[in-house]
Amino acid sequence: xxxxxxxxxxxxxxxxxxxxxxxxxxxxxxxxxxxxxxxxxxxxxxxxxxxxxxxxxxxxxxxxxxxxxxxxxxxxxxxxxxxxxxxxxxxxxxxxxxxxx
Amino acid sequence: xxxxxxxxxxxxxxxxxxxxxxxxxxxxxxxxxxxxxxxxxxxxxxxxxxxxxxxxxxxxxxxxxxxxxxxxxxxxxxxxxxxxxxxxxxxxxxxxxxxxxxxxxxxxxxxxxxxxxxxxxxxxxxxxxxxxxxx
Amino acid sequence: xxxxxxxxxxxxxxxxxxxxxxxxxxxxxxxxxxxxxxxxxxxxxxxxxxxxxxxxxxxxxxxxxxxxxxxxxxxxxxxxxxxxxxxxxxxxxxxxxxxxxxxxxxxxxxxxxxxxxxxxxxxxxxxxxx
Numbered sequence: 001x002x003x004x005x006x007x008x009x010x011x012x013x014x015x016x017x018x019x020x021x022x023x024x025x026x027x028x029x030x031x032x033x034x035x036x037x038x039x040x041x042x043x044x045x046x047x048x049x050x051x052x053x054x055x056x057x058x059x060x061x062x063x064x065x066x067x068x069x070x071x072x073x074x075x076x077x078x079x080x081x082x083x084x085x086x087x088x089x090x091x092x093x094x095x096x097x098x099x100x101x
Numbered sequence: 102x103x104x105x106x107x108x109x110x111x112x113x114x115x116x117x118x119x120x121x122x123x124x125x126x127x128x129x130x131x132x133x134x135x136x137x138x139x140x141x142x143x144x145x146x147x148x149x150x151x152x153x154x155x156x157x158x159x160x161x162x163x164x165x166x167x168x169x170x171x172x173x174x175x176x177x178x179x180x181x182x183x184x185x186x187x188x189x190x191x192x193x194x195x196x197x198x199x200x201x202x203x204x205x206x207x208x209x210x211x212x213x214x215x216x217x218x219x220x221x222x223x224x225x226x227x228x229x230x231x232x233x234x235x236x
Numbered sequence: 237x238x239x240x241x242x243x244x245x246x247x248x249x250x251x252x253x254x255x256x257x258x259x260x261x262x263x264x265x266x267x268x269x270x271x272x273x274x275x276x277x278x279x280x281x282x283x284x285x286x287x288x289x290x291x292x293x294x295x296x297x298x299x300x301x302x303x304x305x306x307x308x309x310x311x312x313x314x315x316x317x318x319x320x321x322x323x324x325x326x327x328x329x330x331x332x333x334x335x336x337x338x339x340x341x342x343x344x345x346x347x348x349x350x351x352x353x354x355x356x357x358x359x360x361x362x363x364x365x366x
Contacts, residue, residue, distance in 0.1 A: 003228050008255070009366070019113065019145055022185070022220050025228040034251045064258075084262040091360050092237050092268070098111070098233040101244065101252075101365035106356055124277055127316055131348040135356065232355040235363045236244065236277070 002027055004094035008034040008101060011046045020100040021049060026056040031082070031090060033062040037069060042076045054078055062087060108137045109230040112147035116166070117157065122150045123165050125236035130168070133175035140179040140230070141172075142223060148186050151197040151215070166198070173202030178214040183223050239263055240354035241273045244365030246281035247296035248289070253282050256364035257299060264307055272310045272354040273300075275343075277365070280318045283311065283343035297340050304342030311343045312350045 005024050011017040017032075017039050024030060030053065032040050039046045040061040050059060054076075063081040066072050075081060082090065091097055110129055116122040132139065143151055150169070157164040172180070180200060187193060200214040218226075227233070241260055245252035260270055275282050287297050304311050313323055319332070325339040339345065355361045 001229060003230075006362075008252070008364075015145060016113075023144065023183075023224045023227060025224050028228065034255055084258050085266060087259060088263045088266050088268065091239070091263075091362060096231055096233060097360055097362050098109075098227065098230075099235045099363040099365060101235050101363065108352075108355060120277060124317060128276075128348050128351060132352045135349070135352045137352070137356065232361050233363070234242070234351075234355070234361075235365060 001095040002029065004028070004090050004097045005030045006097065006099045007032050007036040007039070008099070010035040010038040012038065016100040017046065018049075021053050024057060029058045029060065029090060029094060031060045031062065031087065033065055033087070037061045037065045037071070040066065040075045040079050041071055042074055047076060050076060050079070060086075060090065106137050106231040107229060108132065108139045109227060109233045110139070110141045111233060111235045112141065112143050112150055113145040114236070115146040115149040116155070117160060117162055121236040122147070125234070126165065126168055128234065128236075129172070129177065130175060133177055139177050140181060140226065141177065142227065143180070143182045144186050144223070146190075148182055148190060148192060148197070151182065151200070152192065153196065153198045169198055169200060173200060173214055176202070178202035178212070180214045180216065181223055181226060182215055182217045183220060184217050185220050187217065237360065238269045238271050238358045240271045240358040240361045242351065242361060242363040242365075243273065243275045243279040243282060244277045244363065246278040247287065249278070250366040252364040252366055253279065253296055254294075257296070257303070259362065259364070260309075261303060270307070270309055271358045272312055272350065274351045274354055275311070275313045276317055276351065278321065280313045280321055280323045283313045283323055283340050285338045285340040301340050301342040309342070313339070313343050313345045314351070315345050315347055318345050
């Protein structure tokens with residue numbers, strides 16, 4: 001079974017990303033949405049943790065939220081951006097969804 | 102009759118500072134009537150929900166912690182507490198309520214409902230769930 | 237696929253309701269069936285009739301009502317959370333002796349069992365919160 005994890009809070013505001021990274025299994029997917037996309041920024045203090053996670057998990061960022069926050073172009077290389085249609089597709093392609101709010 | 106699904110309730114917040122702890126308990130109790138395969142996870146500040154000795158008189162909020170002790174009667178007996186979350190907060194299992202259930206398959210023997218588990222074990226359990234409710 | 241959505245936060249305060257709306261709308265456009273959208277915690281406030289947001293910004297409540305009407309969606313507000321927060325329909329008004337009601341079109345107030353049922357009957361349940 002593969003799980004899709006969503007993280008919607010900034011890693012500088014809450015520990016949701018940290019907990020998600022700690023408690024998601026290898027092979028899972030993580031989708032950053034809303035303020036959660038802040039963790040997708042290259043050079044942010046969370047970059048190392050995200051890149052480490054990317055070795056065993058697929059990390060995505062919701063494009064509409066990246067654009068809204070003016071950081072398009074700063075997303076870590078290797079994080080795949082998806083739009084809402086892609087978000088819906090990810091939900092259907094994984095067996096279950098866990099939201100880290 | 103639907104297939105039985107694995108339902109996981111994830112609790113990550115302390116009680117009283119926000120309403121999520123109490124309102125998630127309300128879902129858990131109602132959900133108990135639906136005979137699904139239920140597991141509760143207490144992670145991060147959620148571990149404080151299970152700490153014994155809540156005294157809420159001074160903040161004038163209802164102390165709902167006795168409700169956790171009743172979970173066993175609702176057939177909710179798979180309660181996972183993350184070891185790392187406890188340790189990061191200076192807590193041990195001895196700080197938590199002793200939650201039990203009675204196993205009718207073993208002559209109503211009283212058993213512990215709480216399992217303190219490693220992050221890896223918790224992650225594995227979470228990965229197997231069908232429906233995850235986060236509050 | 238049959239999907240259900242849980243919305244834990246109210247309009248404007250958090251992006252959760254917006255994200256849930258956009259997800260729901262997109263899922264419908266992609267041909268999926270929405271079994272239920274369940275509003276819990278402050279999310280019940282997405283169903284309040286008296287909001288007057290500025291004209292140059294989205295109308296969160298109305299667009300849920302409009303989406304519900306266009307696609308026959310089941311928008312359910314949890315009764316316990318609603319009572320706590322003053323969200324009232326005609327039934328609740330009568331039962332609890334209130335002098336009015338404030339539920340928006342397209343929403344209905346019901347019990348938490350509807351959320352559990354959504355989890356059981358749907359193939360996926362997605363939670364939007366904070």
